[in-house]
Amino acid sequence: MLRHAIAPARFFSQVPNEIIRHPRLSSDAVRLLTWQLSLPDGADEPLSATAKRAGIKKTAFIRAKRELSAEGYLHEWRRQGPGGRWSTTQLVSNVPLDATEAAGARDGRPTDGIPAAGEPTGRAVGHSLENTVENTPNPPSPEEEFDDQDTALGRATKADGWEGGQAQDAEEPPASETAAVVAMPQELVESGVHALAAVSHSERRLRLGGHEVRQLAPLAGEWLQRGATVRDIREALTSGLPETVHCPAALVRDRLVRKMPEAPSFVEQRAIGTPPVPRVAAMRECAGEHLQPLLFRPVADERLCAVCRNEQAETTAVDASATPMGAGKALFAAARVALRP
Numbered sequence: 619m620l621r622h623a624i625a626p627a628r629f630f631s632q633v634p635n636e637i638i639r640h641p642r643l644s645s646d647a648v649r650l651l652t653w654q655l656s657l658p659d660g661a662d663e664p665l666s667a668t669a670k671r672a673g674i675k676k677t678a679f680i681r682a683k684r685e686l687s688a689e690g691y692l693h694e695w696r697r698q699g700p701g702g703r704w705s706t707t708q709l710v711s712n713v714p715l716d717a718t719e720a721a722g723a724r725d726g727r728p729t730d731g732i733p734a735a736g737e738p739t740g741r742a743v744g745h746s747l748e749n750t751v752e753n754t755p756n757p758p759s760p761e762e763e764f765d766d767q768d769t770a771l772g773r774a775t776k777a778d779g780w781e782g783g784q785a786q787d788a789e790e791p792p793a794s795e796t797a798a799v800v801a802m803p804q805e806l807v808e809s810g811v812h813a814l815a816a817v818s819h820s821e822r823r824l825r826l827g828g829h830e831v832r833q834l835a836p837l838a839g840e841w842l843q844r845g846a847t848v849r850d851i852r853e854a855l856t857s858g859l860p861e862t863v864h865c866p867a868a869l870v871r872d873r874l875v876r877k878m879p880e881a882p883s884f885v886e887q888r889a890i891g892t893p894p895v896p897r898v899a900a901m902r903e904c905a906g907e908h909l910q911p912l913l914f915r916p917v918a919d920e921r922l923c924a925v926c927r928n929e930q931a932e933t934t935a936v937d938a939s940a941t942p943m944g945a946g947k948a949l950f951a952a953a954r955v956a957l958r959p
Contacts, residue, residue, distance in 0.1 A: 665679075
């Protein structure tokens with residue numbers, strides 16, 4: 619392996635190798651973090667805008683944020699302003715920080731010898747929902763709504779039944795975008811269609827048209843592929859619904875994406891799935907004479923491969939050709955063997 623690298627004279631960023639080679643950060647998470655760290659001082663760009671510029675789709679963006687938060691490279695705080703509106707403050711760092719160290723970096727306090735990541739600032743990232751102008755007793759949790767700044771990726775930014783808020787209508791992305799995010803086998807897509815159709819018929823607030831069911835079926839199919847059942851999908855879509863749902867398709871898409879179960883690991887897939895049957899399991903070793911063992915796929919109970927059967931038929935024909943009646947029988951037997959696969 620040969621490498622050729624020229625040190626840049628300008629317009630470059632210093633990124634620790636621990637980030638680039640991190641075993642638990644996906645490529646989208648590394649790209650999102652390094653892009654944010656490369657921004658100039660004073661740049662006020664939320665993570666959702668960075669993901670849009672980097673071409674990271676919404677499902678991958680959710681996963682990348684979760685990985686960065688779990689490893690301590692991303693911290694978020696939600697605050698309610700005097701007017702009742704909510705804002706989000708995000709902090710990214712090039713070293714892992716716990717909650718205390720992140721709060722110190724945000725407020726400009728020393729962090730026990732660990733330098734603060736970036737300059738402290740109190741700016742708010744993103745914007746809040748337009749209709750949430752009333753004071754709410756508690757901020758909505760990440761499990762109840764998307765981050766406000768995620769609207770840059772075309773997400774449905776609403777709270778399903780959150781007190782003081784209202785369910786918001788969200789514009790549906792085109793079918794091509796959904797197909798690009800989720801690519802499912804056809805049988806899983808059909809199962810997703812049946813699951814969503816059952817929910818639509820049983821819950822009047824989630825009435826979906828045929829086009830909407832087909833558009834959302836790949837997301838439901840991904841639930842099934844990750845080990846969820848039709849009952850799990852029904853509970854995720856119908857639990858805690860607001861009294862009035864203005865856009866059922868947007869709400870269903872929001873919950874299917876936001877509440878999607880984690881994909882099982884390779885070990886879990888092998889544990890819950892049936893191990894694949896080797897292709898050679900149905901094959902048999904030819905009983906004829908070969909320089910090396912020869913495997914063939916028998917049609918019935920034959921012990922010889924097609925080549926050996928043809929040779930055997932030719933030998934039988936030569937031996938039987940000594941008599942007139944034997945010649946006819948030999949030719950008939952040779953024809954039957956030759957026609958076998």
